[in-house]
Amino acid sequence: MYRQMVLIRRFEDHAAESYARARIGGFLHLYIGEEAVAVGALNAARPTDHLLTHYRDHGYALVRGCDPKAAMAELFGKASGLSGGRGGSMHLAEASRHFWGGHAIVGSHIPIGAGMAYAMQYQRREEVVLDFFGDGATGNGIFHEGLNMAALWQLPVVFVCENNLYGMGATLAEESPVKDMIIRAEGYTMPSRQCDGMDVFSVYEAVRTAVEHCRSGKGPFFVEAVTYRFRGHSMADPELYRDKEEVGRWRAQDPILRFGEFCVRQRISSERELEEVNEQVEQEMLEAVAFAEAAPLPEESTVADGVYANPIDPEAAGPESA
Amino acid sequence: MAELSYRAAVRDALREEMLRDESVILLGESITGYGGSYAVTKGLVEEFGPRRVMETPIAEAGIVGFAVGAAMGGLRPVAELMTVNFALLALDQIVNSAAKFHYMFGQQWSVPLVVRTVSGFGQLGATHSQSFEGWFASVPGLKVVMPATPTDAYGLLVSAIRDPDPVIFIEHSLLYSMRGPAPPSGEAGLVPLGRAQVVRQGQDVTVVAYSRMLFQALQAAETLEREDGISCEVIDLRTLRPLDYPTVVGSVRRTHRVVLCGEDWRTGGFGATLLAEIQDRCFDDLDGPVARVAMRDIPLPYARNLEHLLIPAAGDVVAAVRSLV
Ligand SMILES: Cc1ncc(C[n+]2csc(CCOP(=O)(O)OP(=O)(O)O)c2C)c(N)n1
Numbered sequence: 001m002y003r004q005m006v007l008i009r010r011f012e013d014h015a016a017e018s019y020a021r022a023r024i025g026g027f028l029h030l031y032i033g034e035e036a037v038a039v040g041a042l043n044a045a046r047p048t049d050h051l052l053t054h055y056r057d058h059g060y061a062l063v064r065g066c067d068p069k070a071a072m073a074e075l076f077g078k079a080s081g082l083s084g085g086r087g088g089s090m091h092l093a094e095a096s097r098h099f100w101g102g103h104a105i106v107g108s109h110i111p112i113g114a115g116m117a118y119a120m121q122y123q124r125r126e127e128v129v130l131d132f133f134g135d136g137a138t139g140n141g142i143f144h145e146g147l148n149m150a151a152l153w154q155l156p157v158v159f160v161c162e163n164n165l166y167g168m169g170a171t172l173a174e175e176s177p178v179k180d181m182i183i184r185a186e187g188y189t190m191p192s193r194q195c196d197g198m199d200v201f202s203v204y205e206a207v208r209t210a211v212e213h214c215r216s217g218k219g220p221f222f223v224e225a226v227t228y229r230f231r232g233h234s235m236a237d238p239e240l241y242r243d244k245e246e247v248g249r250w251r252a253q254d255p256i257l258r259f260g261e262f263c264v265r266q267r268i269s270s271e272r273e274l275e276e277v278n279e280q281v282e283q284e285m286l287e288a289v290a291f292a293e294a295a296p297l298p299e300e301s302t303v304a305d306g307v308y309a310n311p312i313d314p315e316a317a318g319p320e321s322a
Numbered sequence: 323m324a325e326l327s328y329r330a331a332v333r334d335a336l337r338e339e340m341l342r343d344e345s346v347i348l349l350g351e352s353i354t355g356y357g358g359s360y361a362v363t364k365g366l367v368e369e370f371g372p373r374r375v376m377e378t379p380i381a382e383a384g385i386v387g388f389a390v391g392a393a394m395g396g397l398r399p400v401a402e403l404m405t406v407n408f409a410l411l412a413l414d415q416i417v418n419s420a421a422k423f424h425y426m427f428g429q430q431w432s433v434p435l436v437v438r439t440v441s442g443f444g445q446l447g448a449t450h451s452q453s454f455e456g457w458f459a460s461v462p463g464l465k466v467v468m469p470a471t472p473t474d475a476y477g478l479l480v481s482a483i484r485d486p487d488p489v490i491f492i493e494h495s496l497l498y499s500m501r502g503p504a505p506p507s508g509e510a511g512l513v514p515l516g517r518a519q520v521v522r523q524g525q526d527v528t529v530v531a532y533s534r535m536l537f538q539a540l541q542a543a544e545t546l547e548r549e550d551g552i553s554c555e556v557i558d559l560r561t562l563r564p565l566d567y568p569t570v571v572g573s574v575r576r577t578h579r580v581v582l583c584g585e586d587w588r589t590g591g592f593g594a595t596l597l598a599e600i601q602d603r604c605f606d607d608l609d610g611p612v613a614r615v616a617m618r619d620i621p622l623p624y625a626r627n628l629e630h631l632l633i634p635a636a637g638d639v640v641a642a643v644r645s646l647v
């Protein structure tokens with residue numbers, strides 16, 4: 001788990017740097033500071049459980065086992081990227097790992113997760129669905145529509161709200177009448193658990209409970225992980241809405257440092273071992289960037305491919321007559 | 323010859339596909355006990371149970387989002403949205419989810435989803451009397467179907483359910499009780515998506531229509547034949563996206579004149595796109611401007627006489643054809 005958190009951190013440091021060098025375009029939303037959530041949650045689930053996330057999706061992809069090279073190549077808009085260069089940072093996905101995407105319309109994947117959970121229940125399959133989104137998403141109607149259906153039909157879906165206290169520039173107090181997101185679940189009679197999103201164990205335990213609850217057929221579960229993003233909302237964010245002191249206070253709770261110190265204190269790993277992990281990961285990330293840099297662009301002749309799974313070309317058929 | 327209503331044809335298609343394929347499910351508002359607001363799904367919950375015919379909350383975006391997820395999980399959902407007016411609440415899920423995933427995620431999966439909904443009017447007021455096929459047809463990744471006859475309603479819906487892409491299937495409230503020849507049963511009844519049909523052959527003018535406007539066009543063609551000796555070729559588009567341009571263009575090249583008929587607004591309506599494409603593909607073949615029959619750019623009023631004034635009808639088609647010849 002230490003390695004996974006470092007992997008996310010270093011992947012994103014390199015992504016930010018590549019963004020500054022204009023190798024990555026558009027939006028880039030960093031997950032730095034929130035690593036314990038993806039790592040704790042996904043380790044508490046099975047690799048076959050279905051995963052949907054919001055656009056802040058690099059961390060989930062990496063923990064799910066997606067190749068960092070292919071993830072970085074997607075950010076670079078290359079053909080060998082996870083989504084063939086068609087998706088970008090916000091739309092990573094790898095269906096073979098049951099990772100069904102980063103979703104960039106806030107809240108849109110909440111009913112989609114409920115629908116996937118229905119398909120699992122319908123087919124008597126064992127997988128449950130994990131659906132991650134931010135605090136900001138809870139203000140959108142689609143969040144309520146999705147939770148309502150999941151509760152109504154008792155579907156095996158774990159909703160994980162990553163409460164990082166901001167929805168872009170809006171503070172929690174500006175966007176929500178409730179401070180604790182788990183209160184949202186009450187109206188849907190959905191069991192819930194709040195956890196410390198800066199502590200990988202706390203997240204692991206909450207999601208473990210949630211996943212077991214869902215898998216045993218008891219319906220949906222709501223987890224709130226209280227966390228904090230250390231960087232701006234996206235690379236374009238001047239961060240006018242919060243002060244440095246607040247960021248400093250949260251940085252003192254860095255989930256990687258916290259977990260590293262725990263490992264050393266408990267003599268699970270030595271400082272040197274952790275340092276070795278850091279170095280290995282750094283090396284791997286340098287390779288990922290080099291791979292993405294060198295990877296070929298998507299062929300321009302393929303630009304129209306895949307609009308449909310079953311393209312129908314009336315031109316090829318010729319005119320119809322009476 | 324056996325006859326069937328448009329409503330029964332839609333129901334038969336749903337029922338037969340549900341019998342054939344256990345992964346086909348229906349969901350929508352008041353589609354179980356109530357039988358659907360146009361009684362299309364009547365009896366289906368009794369036959370297939372609530373697991374396959376799902377009564378949903380009034381949550382259009384949620385319904386379509388849920389159906390997208392169910393499709394990704396291996397099912398073949400057919401979502402019913404009471405009318406196309408309420409489909410506006412689901413536009414995000416239709417446009418940003420269903421239509422995007424196959425392309426945007428690098429062809430890793432498709433979304434085999436049918437959204438059935440209804441256009442139409444009848445003193446329902448401005449919020450309940452609209453046509454938005456032009457909007458849906460403007461979105462790459464969607465297929466858009468608007469059947470006019472029971473045979474096509476049946477055959478196109480079966481094709482739509484079996485298709486791996488999201489299909490917006492727009493029925494017409496004023497056609498439900500219309501009867502027509504029963505479609506051939508089984509595979510012979512399939513109608514392929516993306517194929518128009520020349521419903522009436524003629525030499526002088528091509529009249530392009532779909533859904534209810536097909537019947538206005540056919541009626542107009544008879545009047546014109548009788549009163550003016552004008553021979554109209556009438557084409558039923560059936561599928562608006564992908565559009566069968568070869569059939570339309572082939573006809574225009576023979577007749578050199580064309581009238582486009584629709585019930586949606588003149589500005590930005592489906593006819594506007596079709597017009598642009600015809601100018602592009604047939605400019606040198608045309609003997610006159612492309613004429614249109616469309617809804618005037620006014621919210622449809624309630625009062626019977628005012629509504630009547632605005633609804634595109636056979637008389638408007640006759641006038642449009644006469645203006646060209
Ligand atoms: C429907 C919609 N509205 C607005 C946006 C623009 N937007 C992108 S992220 C964001 C804030 C979301 O905040 P939250 O859900 O808390 O997630 P976080 O970014 O904090 O992880 C907004 C408003 C969007 N992508 N989709």
Ligand SMILES: [Mg+2]
Nearest residue numbers: 134135166167
């Ligand atoms: Mg947030």
